[in-house]
Amino acid sequence: MSKIILTGDRPTGRLHIGHYVGSLRRRVELQNSGEYDKTYIMIADAQALTDNVDNPDKVRENIIEVALDYLACGLDPSKATLFIQSQISELCELTFYYMNLVTVSRLQRNPTVKAEIQLRNFEASIPVGFFCYPISQAADITFCKATTVPVGEDQLPMIEQTKEIVHKFNSIYAPDKPVLVDPQALIPEAEACKRLPGTDGKAKMSKSLGNCIYLADTADEIRTKVMGMYTDPLHLQVSDPGHLEGNTVFIYLDAFARDEHFERYLPEYANLDELKAHYTRGGLGDVKVKKFLNSVIQEELEPIRNRRTEFAKDIPEIYNILKKGSDAAREVAGQTLSEVKQAMRIDYFEDSEMIKAQSERYAE
Protein backbone atom coordinates (compact mmCIF):
# COMPACT_ATOMS: atom_id res chain seq x y z
CA MET A 1 0.00 0.00 0.00
CA SER A 2 1.20 3.53 -0.77
CA LYS A 3 2.30 5.73 2.09
CA ILE A 4 0.57 9.08 1.82
CA ILE A 5 0.76 12.18 4.01
CA LEU A 6 -2.04 14.69 4.38
CA THR A 7 -2.13 17.61 6.75
CA GLY A 8 -2.88 21.31 6.76
CA ASP A 9 -3.63 24.54 8.54
CA ARG A 10 -6.42 27.08 8.75
CA PRO A 11 -5.64 30.42 7.08
CA THR A 12 -6.75 32.40 10.13
CA GLY A 13 -3.36 34.04 10.62
CA ARG A 14 0.33 33.54 10.02
CA LEU A 15 1.80 30.30 11.30
CA HIS A 16 3.45 30.28 14.70
CA ILE A 17 6.06 28.23 16.53
CA GLY A 18 3.29 25.96 17.89
CA HIS A 19 2.56 24.88 14.32
CA TYR A 20 6.26 24.53 13.73
CA VAL A 21 7.02 22.14 16.59
CA GLY A 22 3.60 20.44 16.45
CA SER A 23 3.49 19.58 12.78
CA LEU A 24 5.41 21.73 10.29
CA ARG A 25 8.94 20.68 11.26
CA ARG A 26 7.90 17.02 11.08
CA ARG A 27 6.21 17.43 7.70
CA VAL A 28 9.35 18.79 6.14
CA GLU A 29 11.39 15.87 7.54
CA LEU A 30 8.85 13.36 6.23
CA GLN A 31 8.69 15.07 2.84
CA ASN A 32 12.46 14.80 2.56
CA SER A 33 12.74 11.29 3.98
CA GLY A 34 11.88 9.67 0.66
CA GLU A 35 9.70 7.17 2.52
CA TYR A 36 6.38 8.55 1.35
CA ASP A 37 4.82 8.19 -2.06
CA LYS A 38 2.88 11.45 -1.81
CA THR A 39 2.61 14.46 0.48
CA TYR A 40 -0.49 16.67 0.43
CA ILE A 41 -0.53 19.95 2.36
CA MET A 42 -3.84 21.75 2.53
CA ILE A 43 -4.72 25.34 3.36
CA ALA A 44 -8.07 24.79 5.07
CA ASP A 45 -9.93 27.95 4.02
CA ALA A 46 -13.39 26.31 3.94
CA GLN A 47 -12.86 25.10 7.49
CA ALA A 48 -11.64 28.57 8.55
CA LEU A 49 -14.92 30.02 7.21
CA THR A 50 -16.93 27.83 9.58
CA ASP A 51 -16.04 30.14 12.45
CA ASN A 52 -15.13 33.25 10.48
CA VAL A 53 -18.31 33.52 8.47
CA ASP A 54 -18.43 37.30 8.67
CA ASN A 55 -14.75 37.78 7.94
CA PRO A 56 -14.02 36.30 4.51
CA ASP A 57 -11.24 38.81 3.87
CA LYS A 58 -9.28 37.56 6.88
CA VAL A 59 -9.32 34.08 5.40
CA ARG A 60 -8.55 35.36 1.89
CA GLU A 61 -5.58 37.47 3.03
CA ASN A 62 -4.07 34.69 5.07
CA ILE A 63 -3.83 32.15 2.24
CA ILE A 64 -0.63 33.78 1.03
CA GLU A 65 0.72 34.14 4.57
CA VAL A 66 0.33 30.43 5.26
CA ALA A 67 1.76 29.52 1.84
CA LEU A 68 4.82 31.71 2.47
CA ASP A 69 5.29 30.11 5.89
CA TYR A 70 5.15 26.66 4.26
CA LEU A 71 7.78 27.46 1.66
CA ALA A 72 9.96 29.26 4.20
CA CYS A 73 9.98 26.15 6.41
CA GLY A 74 11.07 23.97 3.52
CA LEU A 75 7.91 22.45 2.12
CA ASP A 76 8.88 21.94 -1.50
CA PRO A 77 6.28 22.05 -4.29
CA SER A 78 8.35 19.62 -6.34
CA LYS A 79 7.92 17.04 -3.57
CA ALA A 80 4.61 18.03 -1.95
CA THR A 81 1.23 19.04 -3.35
CA LEU A 82 0.23 22.36 -1.77
CA PHE A 83 -3.45 23.13 -2.34
CA ILE A 84 -6.44 25.18 -1.20
CA GLN A 85 -9.36 23.24 0.31
CA SER A 86 -12.24 25.27 -1.19
CA GLN A 87 -10.98 24.63 -4.70
CA ILE A 88 -11.68 20.91 -4.37
CA SER A 89 -15.48 20.79 -4.60
CA GLU A 90 -15.37 16.99 -4.37
CA LEU A 91 -14.58 17.44 -0.67
CA CYS A 92 -18.07 18.90 -0.13
CA GLU A 93 -19.65 15.88 -1.78
CA LEU A 94 -17.65 13.46 0.34
CA THR A 95 -18.60 15.42 3.47
CA PHE A 96 -22.27 15.27 2.55
CA TYR A 97 -22.22 11.49 2.25
CA TYR A 98 -20.11 11.00 5.40
CA MET A 99 -22.66 13.02 7.40
CA ASN A 100 -24.99 10.02 7.27
CA LEU A 101 -22.41 7.96 9.12
CA VAL A 102 -22.10 10.21 12.19
CA THR A 103 -24.57 11.01 14.97
CA VAL A 104 -25.14 14.40 16.58
CA SER A 105 -24.27 13.00 19.99
CA ARG A 106 -20.97 11.67 18.64
CA LEU A 107 -20.05 15.14 17.39
CA GLN A 108 -21.07 16.65 20.73
CA ARG A 109 -18.61 14.38 22.52
CA ASN A 110 -15.58 15.67 20.58
CA PRO A 111 -13.40 17.34 23.27
CA THR A 112 -11.56 19.66 20.86
CA VAL A 113 -14.80 20.94 19.34
CA LYS A 114 -16.22 21.38 22.87
CA ALA A 115 -13.23 23.50 23.88
CA GLU A 116 -13.38 25.52 20.66
CA ILE A 117 -17.12 26.21 21.11
CA GLN A 118 -16.39 27.57 24.57
CA LEU A 119 -13.48 29.65 23.33
CA ARG A 120 -15.59 31.22 20.59
CA ASN A 121 -18.59 31.80 22.90
CA PHE A 122 -20.85 29.95 20.46
CA GLU A 123 -22.91 28.26 23.19
CA ALA A 124 -26.41 27.75 21.73
CA SER A 125 -25.63 29.49 18.46
CA ILE A 126 -23.09 27.07 17.00
CA PRO A 127 -23.06 27.28 13.20
CA VAL A 128 -23.95 23.87 11.76
CA GLY A 129 -20.91 24.05 9.50
CA PHE A 130 -18.60 24.54 12.47
CA PHE A 131 -20.27 21.73 14.41
CA CYS A 132 -19.71 19.38 11.46
CA TYR A 133 -16.13 20.34 10.64
CA PRO A 134 -14.73 17.05 12.00
CA ILE A 135 -16.74 15.36 9.24
CA SER A 136 -15.35 17.63 6.57
CA GLN A 137 -11.92 16.90 7.99
CA ALA A 138 -12.59 13.21 7.36
CA ALA A 139 -13.20 14.13 3.72
CA ASP A 140 -9.89 16.04 3.65
CA ILE A 141 -8.01 13.06 4.99
CA THR A 142 -9.70 10.35 2.93
CA PHE A 143 -9.88 12.01 -0.50
CA CYS A 144 -6.21 11.21 -1.10
CA LYS A 145 -6.30 7.95 0.92
CA ALA A 146 -3.88 9.41 3.45
CA THR A 147 -2.13 6.90 5.69
CA THR A 148 -0.26 9.41 7.85
CA VAL A 149 -1.44 12.68 9.34
CA PRO A 150 1.27 14.69 11.17
CA VAL A 151 -0.59 16.96 13.61
CA GLY A 152 -0.55 18.44 17.10
CA GLU A 153 -2.32 16.66 19.92
CA ASP A 154 -5.51 18.76 19.65
CA GLN A 155 -6.22 16.98 16.37
CA LEU A 156 -6.36 13.46 17.81
CA PRO A 157 -10.16 13.51 18.27
CA MET A 158 -10.50 14.46 14.57
CA ILE A 159 -8.39 11.54 13.43
CA GLU A 160 -10.42 9.28 15.71
CA GLN A 161 -13.62 10.57 14.09
CA THR A 162 -12.16 9.98 10.63
CA LYS A 163 -11.22 6.40 11.54
CA GLU A 164 -14.79 5.73 12.67
CA ILE A 165 -16.16 7.11 9.39
CA VAL A 166 -13.70 5.02 7.38
CA HIS A 167 -14.64 1.84 9.25
CA LYS A 168 -18.35 2.51 8.99
CA PHE A 169 -18.18 3.41 5.31
CA ASN A 170 -16.13 0.35 4.42
CA SER A 171 -18.26 -2.01 6.49
CA ILE A 172 -21.55 -0.77 4.99
CA TYR A 173 -20.60 0.03 1.40
CA ALA A 174 -17.41 -1.84 0.66
CA PRO A 175 -17.15 -4.89 2.95
CA ASP A 176 -15.25 -7.03 0.43
CA LYS A 177 -12.87 -4.46 -0.99
CA PRO A 178 -12.35 -1.42 1.27
CA VAL A 179 -12.49 1.92 -0.56
CA LEU A 180 -11.35 4.27 2.21
CA VAL A 181 -8.02 4.05 3.99
CA ASP A 182 -7.58 4.11 7.76
CA PRO A 183 -5.27 7.03 8.66
CA GLN A 184 -2.78 7.21 11.53
CA ALA A 185 -2.05 10.42 13.41
CA LEU A 186 1.60 11.25 13.88
CA ILE A 187 2.01 13.46 16.91
CA PRO A 188 5.35 14.76 18.21
CA GLU A 189 7.21 12.55 20.67
CA ALA A 190 8.29 15.42 22.94
CA GLU A 191 5.56 16.36 25.41
CA ALA A 192 6.26 20.09 24.94
CA CYS A 193 5.64 19.90 21.19
CA LYS A 194 2.29 18.13 21.32
CA ARG A 195 0.49 21.29 22.41
CA LEU A 196 2.83 24.23 22.81
CA PRO A 197 1.35 26.75 25.28
CA GLY A 198 0.98 30.45 24.46
CA THR A 199 3.49 33.07 25.60
CA ASP A 200 0.86 34.00 28.21
CA GLY A 201 1.02 30.51 29.71
CA LYS A 202 -2.44 29.57 28.35
CA ALA A 203 -2.89 25.94 27.40
CA LYS A 204 -2.35 26.39 23.66
CA MET A 205 -0.57 28.82 21.42
CA SER A 206 -3.30 29.67 18.97
CA LYS A 207 -3.81 32.25 16.25
CA SER A 208 -7.24 32.94 17.70
CA LEU A 209 -5.83 33.74 21.17
CA GLY A 210 -3.14 36.21 20.09
CA ASN A 211 -0.48 34.59 22.31
CA CYS A 212 1.87 33.55 19.53
CA ILE A 213 5.42 33.90 18.35
CA TYR A 214 5.00 33.91 14.57
CA LEU A 215 7.50 32.42 12.16
CA ALA A 216 7.53 35.77 10.38
CA ASP A 217 8.12 37.89 13.49
CA THR A 218 11.12 40.21 13.35
CA ALA A 219 14.09 39.63 15.68
CA ASP A 220 12.88 42.54 17.84
CA GLU A 221 9.32 41.20 18.07
CA ILE A 222 10.63 37.80 19.13
CA ARG A 223 12.88 39.32 21.79
CA THR A 224 10.03 41.43 23.23
CA LYS A 225 7.69 38.44 23.34
CA VAL A 226 10.26 36.14 24.95
CA MET A 227 11.27 38.68 27.58
CA GLY A 228 7.58 39.21 28.47
CA MET A 229 6.78 35.52 28.77
CA TYR A 230 4.92 33.86 31.60
CA THR A 231 7.23 31.92 33.95
CA ASP A 232 6.73 30.92 37.59
CA PRO A 233 4.63 33.34 39.67
CA LEU A 234 6.27 32.02 42.88
CA HIS A 235 9.79 32.77 41.67
CA LEU A 236 10.00 36.35 42.91
CA GLN A 237 13.64 36.64 43.97
CA VAL A 238 16.55 35.12 42.08
CA SER A 239 17.38 33.09 45.20
CA ASP A 240 13.86 31.54 45.38
CA PRO A 241 13.53 27.94 44.20
CA GLY A 242 11.79 27.96 40.80
CA HIS A 243 9.12 25.60 39.48
CA LEU A 244 9.24 23.98 36.05
CA GLU A 245 5.66 22.76 35.83
CA GLY A 246 3.57 25.14 33.73
CA ASN A 247 6.64 27.35 33.26
CA THR A 248 6.35 28.41 29.65
CA VAL A 249 9.98 29.38 29.22
CA PHE A 250 11.15 25.90 30.19
CA ILE A 251 8.45 24.25 28.07
CA TYR A 252 9.76 26.20 25.05
CA LEU A 253 13.31 25.16 25.92
CA ASP A 254 12.10 21.54 25.97
CA ALA A 255 10.77 22.08 22.46
CA PHE A 256 13.76 23.93 21.00
CA ALA A 257 16.99 23.69 23.02
CA ARG A 258 19.74 21.27 22.06
CA ASP A 259 23.07 20.67 23.79
CA GLU A 260 24.99 22.64 21.14
CA HIS A 261 22.91 25.73 22.01
CA PHE A 262 24.40 25.60 25.51
CA GLU A 263 27.91 25.46 24.06
CA ARG A 264 27.16 28.54 21.99
CA TYR A 265 25.07 30.71 24.30
CA LEU A 266 25.32 29.42 27.89
CA PRO A 267 28.51 27.38 28.25
CA GLU A 268 28.37 27.22 32.05
CA TYR A 269 25.70 24.52 31.67
CA ALA A 270 26.20 21.34 29.64
CA ASN A 271 22.55 20.78 28.91
CA LEU A 272 18.94 21.57 29.79
CA ASP A 273 18.89 19.20 32.75
CA GLU A 274 21.66 21.18 34.44
CA LEU A 275 19.85 24.45 33.81
CA LYS A 276 16.61 23.03 35.20
CA ALA A 277 18.38 21.70 38.29
CA HIS A 278 19.86 25.13 39.04
CA TYR A 279 16.48 26.84 38.53
CA THR A 280 14.62 24.51 40.88
CA ARG A 281 17.41 24.77 43.48
CA GLY A 282 17.18 28.58 43.44
CA GLY A 283 19.74 31.19 42.46
CA LEU A 284 18.95 31.39 38.75
CA GLY A 285 16.98 34.40 37.50
CA ASP A 286 14.25 34.35 34.86
CA VAL A 287 15.98 37.03 32.78
CA LYS A 288 19.02 34.85 32.20
CA VAL A 289 16.88 31.89 31.13
CA LYS A 290 14.78 34.09 28.88
CA LYS A 291 17.88 35.55 27.20
CA PHE A 292 19.07 32.03 26.47
CA LEU A 293 15.66 31.03 25.08
CA ASN A 294 15.69 34.14 22.91
CA SER A 295 19.06 33.15 21.40
CA VAL A 296 17.82 29.63 20.67
CA ILE A 297 14.59 30.78 19.01
CA GLN A 298 16.37 33.52 17.04
CA GLU A 299 18.80 30.93 15.66
CA GLU A 300 15.95 28.65 14.59
CA LEU A 301 13.74 31.35 13.07
CA GLU A 302 16.26 33.58 11.31
CA PRO A 303 16.81 31.34 8.27
CA ILE A 304 13.06 30.75 7.99
CA ARG A 305 12.40 34.50 8.04
CA ASN A 306 15.08 35.11 5.40
CA ARG A 307 13.68 32.45 3.08
CA ARG A 308 10.22 33.90 3.58
CA THR A 309 11.44 37.32 2.44
CA GLU A 310 12.93 35.74 -0.68
CA PHE A 311 9.73 33.86 -1.58
CA ALA A 312 7.63 36.99 -0.98
CA LYS A 313 9.44 38.68 -3.90
CA ASP A 314 7.31 36.68 -6.35
CA ILE A 315 3.74 36.45 -5.05
CA PRO A 316 2.18 35.49 -8.44
CA GLU A 317 4.46 32.45 -8.51
CA ILE A 318 3.12 31.35 -5.09
CA TYR A 319 -0.42 31.45 -6.48
CA ASN A 320 0.76 29.41 -9.49
CA ILE A 321 2.11 26.79 -7.11
CA LEU A 322 -1.21 26.69 -5.22
CA LYS A 323 -3.21 26.51 -8.45
CA LYS A 324 -1.11 23.65 -9.77
CA GLY A 325 -1.40 21.84 -6.44
CA SER A 326 -5.16 22.38 -6.32
CA ASP A 327 -5.58 21.01 -9.86
CA ALA A 328 -3.58 17.90 -8.93
CA ALA A 329 -5.51 17.39 -5.68
CA ARG A 330 -8.79 17.77 -7.54
CA GLU A 331 -7.92 15.00 -9.92
CA VAL A 332 -7.18 12.61 -7.07
CA ALA A 333 -10.37 13.67 -5.25
CA GLY A 334 -12.42 12.98 -8.40
CA GLN A 335 -11.04 9.46 -8.57
CA THR A 336 -11.83 8.74 -4.89
CA LEU A 337 -15.29 10.28 -5.22
CA SER A 338 -16.14 8.02 -8.13
CA GLU A 339 -15.05 4.97 -6.11
CA VAL A 340 -17.16 6.23 -3.20
CA LYS A 341 -20.22 6.74 -5.42
CA GLN A 342 -19.78 3.35 -6.97
CA ALA A 343 -19.60 1.71 -3.53
CA MET A 344 -22.67 3.72 -2.44
CA ARG A 345 -24.61 2.52 -5.48
CA ILE A 346 -25.14 6.01 -6.86
CA ASP A 347 -23.11 5.60 -10.03
CA TYR A 348 -26.20 5.08 -12.22
CA PHE A 349 -24.86 6.26 -15.54
CA GLU A 350 -21.66 4.24 -15.30
CA ASP A 351 -23.53 1.01 -14.51
CA SER A 352 -24.41 -0.37 -17.93
CA GLU A 353 -25.07 -3.81 -16.39
CA MET A 354 -27.86 -2.37 -14.26
CA ILE A 355 -29.38 -0.51 -17.20
CA LYS A 356 -29.26 -3.67 -19.29
CA ALA A 357 -30.82 -5.83 -16.56
CA GLN A 358 -33.63 -3.35 -16.03
CA SER A 359 -34.30 -3.13 -19.79
CA GLU A 360 -34.52 -6.90 -19.98
CA ARG A 361 -36.88 -7.00 -17.01
CA TYR A 362 -39.22 -4.54 -18.70
CA ALA A 363 -38.96 -6.30 -22.04
CA GLU A 364 -40.33 -9.54 -20.57
Ligand code: ATP
Ligand atom coordinates in the same frame (compact mmCIF):
# COMPACT_ATOMS: atom_id res chain seq x y z
P1 ATP B 1 -7.00 28.51 15.06
O1 ATP B 1 -6.89 29.28 16.33
O2 ATP B 1 -7.52 29.28 13.90
O3 ATP B 1 -7.66 27.16 15.23
P2 ATP B 1 -4.45 27.26 15.37
O4 ATP B 1 -3.35 28.12 15.86
O5 ATP B 1 -5.12 26.31 16.32
O6 ATP B 1 -5.50 28.21 14.66
P3 ATP B 1 -4.66 25.34 13.22
O7 ATP B 1 -4.61 25.83 11.82
O8 ATP B 1 -5.98 25.01 13.83
O9 ATP B 1 -3.91 26.43 14.14
O10 ATP B 1 -3.71 24.07 13.41
C1 ATP B 1 -2.87 23.55 12.39
C2 ATP B 1 -1.96 22.46 12.88
O11 ATP B 1 -1.04 22.94 13.85
C3 ATP B 1 -2.69 21.29 13.58
O12 ATP B 1 -2.02 20.10 13.26
C4 ATP B 1 -2.52 21.59 15.04
O13 ATP B 1 -2.57 20.43 15.83
C5 ATP B 1 -1.13 22.20 15.05
N1 ATP B 1 -1.02 23.15 16.15
C6 ATP B 1 -1.71 24.31 16.28
N2 ATP B 1 -1.39 24.93 17.43
C7 ATP B 1 -0.46 24.13 18.04
C8 ATP B 1 0.28 24.22 19.27
N3 ATP B 1 0.12 25.25 20.07
N4 ATP B 1 1.13 23.21 19.58
C9 ATP B 1 1.31 22.15 18.76
N5 ATP B 1 0.64 22.01 17.58
C10 ATP B 1 -0.23 22.99 17.23
Ligand code: MG
Ligand atom coordinates in the same frame (compact mmCIF):
# COMPACT_ATOMS: atom_id res chain seq x y z
MG1 MG C 1 -6.94 25.17 15.65
